[in-house]
Amino acid sequence: MKEIIEVRNLTKVYGKKAAAFSALKSVNLKIYEGESVAIVGKSGSGKSTLMHLLALLDTPTQGQVLIDGENASKMKKRKVNKLRSNRFGFVFQQFFMNPNDTVLENVLLPLKIAKVKRSTRKKRAMTALKIVGLEDKAKNKANNLSGGQKQRVCIARAIVNSPKIIFADEPTGNLDSATGDKITDLLFRLNQKGVTLIIVTHDEDLAKLCGRVIRISDGKIISDKRQRAVAPRRPAAKKVPVARKRG
């Protein structure tokens, strides 16, 4: 199995001197392509900090994050941005949508940032919306959707540029259990098609569904268990159907 992310001796300290607080303490971790990983911990345990560092949204105080074997802290800023726009997808608990824009515009945004041609943008956004079953809502204002629909739009937005890794921060946190299940379903379907899934959650039910559960407490990994084999990869559908990369 290919390592997609590796962290070595990762430490993150917030604040300075007397007020310093170590959110992460010398964490070592390898995540392989196609895995579904749940990072579980109480609030303040450092799980979100870990995800932010993995997604290169934040820089570690010490240690390294390697993406496909390359040290991220030595990468040029442009490369990091490109990595985030072409390889990563994000799903947030609070959705973070532009409420007054249409669903389609929200899903298009990552493609705009990735400088995808205008003509292919709409096609790919519509395909992504089809996958989450919201193609008929494309012209609706994002604000007029229900919570579950919003989260599905966010998933469409996360997959529209055919990422290799999806980072999901409490993806079901704001949803009732029935809608939550639908979202979970969607995420694991993507995982089965080869997308690496990294979910931060304190929801044990969601964690149980993941192939691997990493428990964090006080900035340290206290357990790292594979619950079952990594989702089998079907070579023909290695990527999500929408996932036609440029070039």
Added chain:
Amino acid sequence: MKLSDQILTANHNLFRNKTRTILTIIAIFIGSFTIVMSSALNAGVNAFIDKQVESIGGDGFIEVFPAAMYDQLAGMMGSGSSKVTEYNPNEGSAITATISKSDLKKMQEVDGVKVLEMFHFLAPEWMTSNNTDKKYSVSLEYFPDSEFTVDLSAGRMTDNNSDENEIIINQNWLEPLGFSSPEDAVGKEVTVAVKETAKCYEDEDNCLETLTGTIVGVQAPGVLTMDGDLHVNKAFDAAIYDISVRNLPKEATKRNDITAVGEVDPEKMSEIREKFRELGFESITIDDAVGMIRTFLDVMVIILDVFGGIALLAAVIGIVNTLFMSVQERTREIGLMKAMGMSNSGVFLSFSLEAILLGFWGSAFGIAASMLIGFFANKIATDTFLADFPTLSLTKFEPLTMLTITAVIMLIAFVAGTLPARRAAKKNPIDALRYE
């Protein structure tokens, strides 16, 4: 993001909060409107003055007098100095001072003088046409200036190289001479009666001689034309003058040589005037004539520009404020875009573009409104109080000036926008996403 996407997105973002954006645009609009209006007025009125200046002889026009006479005149008008001077047989007194042939030659040789000829005070007795029985007193003049043109409503300029007698009449001469329109007058003949002075000494009642000339053009009414003076060409001028001085003793005709007119290089105007002064001659130029009007116009333009500038300054603060609010409101969105791989410079650009677009819309509306108002003001003005000056256009919108104003306002808006745009660009994606 591609630049085209950036611009479209920025414009879209701007109008997310319509009220705020429109208010900011109005602030810029007020500033740009004032400045555009002031520049259009300046251009319009100046263009008109330039045309009028042309009608007197252009920027290079010069009229030369013996200094002694000029001093006397200045004293008479209560300005300058009416000084008591010792008699100098070479210079002559205020009354007897003239411009001799050799003086004229000396002045003609001064560097920058293109043409300088003796000016004849033409005093015909009357003028009439074939369409009327009435005779009218008239004053005629001829300028050798090559740039000399008048604002014509019909016909062409007089030709100084022509052997025919040519004249340009004013609009207000049409009716007395019995012409229905400027076009009607062109090509028609006028008759001018001139006294042969020497003959009049013998027989006062029988010394008139008549001459005919052709109307080649009709002058449009203007602010700066001396209405009584009609322009004739060199041939007509010479013909009239020759009759009036025929058989007169030389000493008598010399008395007429007190003014020379011509054209000089406007760039060298002040040096030329200085040289003439050394030779004993004073001069009058267009600047002396229209300087006051120009100064008034300049002051008005400066006042308007200052108002416009103050309005723009206030608008700039509005831009900064609007964008800071926008950055504040869209903190999360900025975080999200950064998480999705948007660069700092991309975020900076997107907010700067909003500022630039605010500037663009403000100035575009400003220009559009000034053009509209300028158009109607012109229409009203030329229908009413400026009806006598059909060629006067109060406002003139020069494309290059409009573009420059737009560009400068957009630049100012950009500079104002850098502050909020920098704040947006520097936001950390994590903090931005956590922001409540």
